[in-house]
Amino acid sequence: MADPTEGTLAVGDTSDKLDTTVVTHEDGTEAHREGVFVGDPATAAARAAVNKDALTSDYGVVARDPQIEDVILALHAVLDELREIKMHLNLITEFES
Numbered sequence: 001m002a003d004p005t006e007g008t009l010a011v012g013d014t015s016d017k018l019d020t021t022v023v024t025h026e027d028g029t030e031a032h033r034e035g036v037f038v039g040d041p042a043t044a045a046a047r048a049a050v051n052k053d054a055l056t057s058d059y060g061v062v063a064r065d066p067q068i069e070d071v072i073l074a075l076h077a078v079l080d081e082l083r084e085i086k087m088h089l090n091l092i093t094e095f096e097s
Helices: 068-096
Strands: 005-010 017-024 030-034 049-052 059-062
């Protein structure tokens, strides 16, 4: 497949254009792929992005959430509780054997 290029498609009978990416397949046929906008409709700058991870070369969607730190702290607390439960279950198992 060749490198994608920017493209547009007409929207119905209007003068509006839809942004697309044009890809050329190995057999020479072209296809328009519509991009999808993920973000705040009121704030154009508040949108998700696709980034390539430097360590794994994987692509992924990146979005910032101001509450993410709270979520991470809560997950750490849950993990700590699970470790404690596992420790108690191991003690019970050793006691019963």
